[in-house]
Amino acid sequence: MAESSSSSKDEVFQLIKRFGAYLTVKMSNLFSLSFHNLDSRSVGAIAGLAVAIVFTWRLLRSPGGRQRRPPKRQAPGTSSSGVSTQTSPASLPSAALSPSEDLKAQNVVDEFFQPVKPTLGQIVRQKLSEGRKVTCRLVGVILEETSPEELQKQATVKSSVLEVLLEITKFCDLYLMERVLDDESEQRVLAALEDAGVFTSGGLVKDKVLFCSTENGRSSFVRQLEPDWHIDTNPEIVFQLARFIKYELHISPVRPERTAANVFSSPSLEQFFGTV
Template structure:
C-alpha cells in the first residue's frame, strides 16, 4: 500500500471514530454513563472493526479492467485528461469529502442494525426486571384522582411502550383513588385498551390505595429496579430506596439525584416520539 493511501486510511479512521462516538452516545445515552473510558474505547474499536469488515464484504470483488491505451490522434480526450491531472482537489475540499465518506459508512451501518423497540426498552431500563408505574399522568390522560372519578382514558401513544415493558419486566401499575367507582373505571379503561391481552400484565398487578403515602409504601414493599411517577414528592422520597426512577413531567425538573431521570412522557423517554 502506498504511503499516501496509508495516510488517507488513517485520516478516514480518525474521522470515522469521532463520528461513531457521537452515534453511539445518542443510541446508548444511559449505559455510556456507567462505562469507563477503557470500555468505551473497546466498544468503539469493535464497532470500527465490524463496520470496515462489513464495508469490505459489500464491495464488489470483480477485478478492475485494464484501461485501453488511448490513441495518439485524440486531442480532445488528451486535453481533458491533462486538465484533470493538472487540477487536484484542494486540501479543504478533500477533507470535507473524507468526512462525508466516514459519515456515510457509519450511517449505513447504523441503519442496517437499527435496534427494535424491545431492544431500546431493555437498554433504557438497564435490564431491570421489575418496574412499578403510576397511572395518572403517565398511562392515563387524567392528571388527578378527582378526574378519574369522572372518567379514565388510556393514552394511545403509550400503549406500544407499555406492552413492550410487560414482555420482559414484572410490571405493577398503581394509583391513588378516592372511591371504588374510580377503581372500576381504571380497570375497564385498561381492559378496553388491550393492556391485559398480551399476557404480561394481569388485573391483580394493578394496585389501588387511598393516599400518596400508601402508593409510596407499595413501591418500597415491591422493591422494583425502576419506579415511574409524576409526583415529584414521591420521586424525592423514594430516591434513596429505589435503584432507578423516571420522573414524568411536562417541564424539565431539576435533577434531585443521580439515579433519577426525567422525560415529558413515557414514550418520549424511549424515543418513540
C-alpha cells in the first residue's frame, strides 16, 4: 500500500515537471510579443501564466513534492534462491511514464494559452511603427479610380480599404491629397468620402483633404507636413521623398525594386495591413 502511494507521488511529480517545462516554452513565445500590442486578453494570459508558474514552483519546492525512494521490500521466500525476479508495474521507474502523460500536460497548457489574434488597430499601429502623422494619395489607394482624368467622371471609395482607413484615423493625424484637373473633381472626391462615412468617425475632416494641380504640388504638400509615413502610387514621388520622409509605402500592383531602406511596397493599402 505504501509502495503504491509513493509511486503515485512520483508520477505526479514527473507530470508537474513536464507541465513546468512546457510552461517555460509557452512563456518564451508569449513574451516575444510587443508589449504595445497587448490587450486585455493578453494581460489576462500573462497573469494566468504567473499564477501557474508560482503554483508549479511551490509544488516542486514543498517537502511533499520531493521524490522519495520507496522502502526496500523483503522477499517472501525462506531461502536466498527464492527471491522473486518479477517486477510489478508499481516498481517501475517513475521517469518511464507513458507518452500520454506528456500529451496530457501539453493539452492542458495549450487550452489555457490559446493564441490571441491581434486586432486591426494593433496591426495598424505595429505596421506604422507607432507613427502619428500620415499623408496618403487618394487615386489608386483610397479610390477605385487610377488617374485624375477618371475623377472628371466619377469618384468611388474602395470598400475593402474603408476599415483600414478608419482605423488609421483613430490614432494618426491623416491627410489625404490628390491632383485634380477641375473643381468638379474636387467635389466628387469629397462627396464620395462623405458618402463612405470617412468624415463621421471624427478622425478626418474635409480640411485635411488637399488638392493640387500638379504632381510636384503633392510632393510639396508632403514635405511641408513632414509626416512619419507617406503613401503614394507614383514611383517618382516616392523616390524624391525618400530622403525627407521617415517611411514610405509604395502602392503598386507589381512589386517594384526597393529603392531605399525606408520604402516599403504592397499591391494595396489593405494588403499591407493583412485585411485581404
